Amino acid sequence: MTDLLDHLRTVVGDDHVLTEPADQAAYVVDWTGVHAGRALAVVRPGSTDEVAAVVAACHRAGTAIVPQGGNTGLVGGGVPDAGGGQVVLSLGRMRTVRDVDPVAGTITVDAGVVLADVQAAAERVGRLFPMSLGSEGSCTIGGNLATNAGGTAVLRYGMTRELALGLEVVLPDGRVWDGLRGLRKDNTGYDLTQLFIGSEGTLGVITGAVLRLFPATPRHATAWVAVPDVAAAVALLGVAQEHAGAHLATFEIVNRQALDLVLAHLPGAVDPLEAPSEWYVLLELAGTGTDTGLDDALEAVLGEAVETDLATDAAIAGSPGQRAALWALREGISEAQKVEGATLKHDVTLPIARLADWVAAVGQTVAGLLPGVRPVTYGHVGDGNLHYNLSAPLVEGRSDDDALRSAAAGLSAAIYDAVAAGNGSISAEHGLGRTKAAAAAAYKSDVEVDLMRAVKQALDPGGLMNPGVLLPGA
Numbered sequence: 376m377t378d379l380l381d382h383l384r385t386v387v388g389d390d391h392v393l394t395e396p397a398d399q400a401a402y403v404v405d406w407t408g409v410h411a412g413r414a415l416a417v418v419r420p421g422s423t424d425e426v427a428a429v430v431a432a433c434h435r436a437g438t439a440i441v442p443q444g445g446n447t448g449l450v451g452g453g454v455p456d457a458g459g460g461q462v463v464l465s466l467g468r469m470r471t472v473r474d475v476d477p478v479a480g481t482i483t484v485d486a487g488v489v490l491a492d493v494q495a496a497a498e499r500v501g502r503l504f505p506m507s508l509g510s511e512g513s514c515t516i517g518g519n520l521a522t523n524a525g526g527t528a529v530l531r532y533g534m535t536r537e538l539a540l541g542l543e544v545v546l547p548d549g550r551v552w553d554g555l556r557g558l559r560k561d562n563t564g565y566d567l568t569q570l571f572i573g574s575e576g577t578l579g580v581i582t583g584a585v586l587r588l589f590p591a592t593p594r595h596a597t598a599w600v601a602v603p604d605v606a607a608a609v610a611l612l613g614v615a616q617e618h619a620g621a622h623l624a625t626f627e628i629v630n631r632q633a634l635d636l637v638l639a640h641l642p643g644a645v646d647p648l649e650a651p652s653e654w655y656v657l658l659e660l661a662g663t664g665t666d667t668g669l670d671d672a673l674e675a676v677l678g679e680a681v682e683t684d685l686a687t688d689a690a691i692a693g694s695p696g697q698r699a700a701l702w703a704l705r706e707g708i709s710e711a712q713k714v715e716g717a718t719l720k721h722d723v724t725l726p727i728a729r730l731a732d733w734v735a736a737v738g739q740t741v742a743g744l745l746p747g748v749r750p751v752t753y754g755h756v757g758d759g760n761l762h763y764n765l766s767a768p769l770v771e772g773r774s775d776d777d778a779l780r781s782a783a784a785g786l787s788a789a790i791y792d793a794v795a796a797g798n799g800s801i802s803a804e805h806g807l808g809r810t811k812a813a814a815a816a817a818y819k820s821d822v823e824v825d826l827m828r829a830v831k832q833a834l835d836p837g838g839l840m841n842p843g844v845l846l847p848g849a
């Protein structure tokens with residue numbers, strides 16, 4: 376191993392091969408704190424050529440690689456296992472925006488560029504890169520592509536795979552595939568770009584990407600709407616689509632438990648409505664500089680919603696500051712729940728028509744398994760995607776984290792069974808990582824798992840790319 380480390384130092388420089396535990400600390404524990412491993416080294420290449428040389432050296436040495444971007448993943452896919460023999464390959468130094476073409480509507484970036492920096496580069500040329508996540512100040516485009524991230528703009532613009540036109544990837548043997556063509560039309564065989572998207576670092580290291588840009592949407596009409604239940608929220612989506620059409624950009628649901636945690640733990644957070652409600656929707660319309668009818672459309676949505684008892688109250692943002700405050704209530708939930716105590720995350724999708732019944736039924740199930748458990752239910756209801764994240768019961772006002780941890784396996788199994796029975800997916804947007812690899816394989820057919828293993832075997836026969844992630848035992 377000394378030979379490998381010496382060689383890696385010649386490739387990337389001594390300062391970028393981290394072997395001391397203190398230097399590695401930020402790279403070996405995930406955002407949730409649930410997954411903590413040890414690494415042989417954290418290696419920080421500065422270019423695609425350096426990534427290729429690092430991967431080739433690890434391939435020759437038979438050393439496994441864990442690609443890592445911003446380390447904001449929520450399923451333990453970007454951190455090493457406990458063995459201490461894996462190399463974490465961090466893309467954190469590869470932060471160059473290579474090209475922006477507003478007319479073609481494309482931006483070409485290194486994989487280590489932070490999502491917020493891609494958004495800013497697009498804005499500088501009067502365009503929009505629409506992907507938006509609570510973690511956008513830290514997560515990288517490489518991580519977004521590797522997880523096929525979702526977020527709050529999927530309703531209008533789609534998941535990451537719909538925003539990518541081409542990739543550059545270092546393959547497990549160190550060869551580089553240059554697929555940065557950026558063509559909208561290219562029917563020349565298997566779609567390799569789409570194969571690597573969502574592969575969670577198990578098929579290669581993404582080093583660059585061509586992404587799609589859209590017309591900028593500087594106009595917004597935003598409301599925080601109190602709704603009686605999930606069924607009303609889903610019905611409100613239909614009303615919003617009817618009145619706002621393509622301007623409907625965001626439709627997020629938040630339960631009272633989630634709002635309570637934000638109000639308790641987010642400095643400055645204020646409930647925008649006087650009376651409490653069990654459920655809320657954050658609804659936003661977005662338009663270009665010439666779209667002047669957004670406020671009227673929002674009024675029409677809310678007017679019909681109140682008339683038909685789909686909404687009981689609403690706060691409309693009257694300034695950019697008020698808009699930011701409403702968004703902070705939504706985007707602060709993950710952090711607030713983490714401050715509260717242990718969190719058992721579930722990131723599920725169901726056919727949207729089944730969501731209301733599913734939430735009611737699974738609520739009873741989890742309460743039966745762990746009395747007092749607190750479902751913090753929120754997320755991208757417009758996409759049929761709920762974050763059904765459980766907080767521990769309160770005992771004398773404190774989060775009983777041990778109780779949640781002891782019940783975790785049974786709770787997750789029951790939730791996944793309910794998802795499967797409802798024809799849904801146990802991972803809507805965060806991926807499988809280490810947390811859900813085994814569960815996902817158990818719910819897929821043998822044919823589907825065989826096909827996935829065949830792809831893995833074809834691209835990574837040595838099993839050196841992120842072993843244990845996405846596919847159990849691979």
Ligand code: FAD
Pocket residue numbers: 406441442443444445446447448449451452453454466486507508509510513514515516517518519520521522523524525526527575576577579580581582709710804805808841844
């Ligand atoms: P990492 O965490 O570093 O890695 C994630 C996975 O991608 C790992 O398997 C890793 O091996 C692989 N990977 C990383 N970079 C590369 C690369 N260059 N090549 C190959 N593989 C690579 N996710 C959503 O989808 N929607 C949300 O709304 C959302 N909100 C979030 C809010 C908060 C507060 C937090 C903390 C997370 C949220 N996430 C969300 C999860 C997370 O931010 C996303 O999964 C994001 O895409 C991960 O990017 P990253 O750069 O941090 O990747």
Ligand code: MLT
Pocket residue numbers: 449509526706708709720754762764
């Ligand atoms: C979000 O949409 O805020 C995150 O994906 C949810 C989470 O942190 O579980």
Ligand code: ZN
Pocket residue numbers: 525526754755762804
């Ligand atoms: Zn989400």
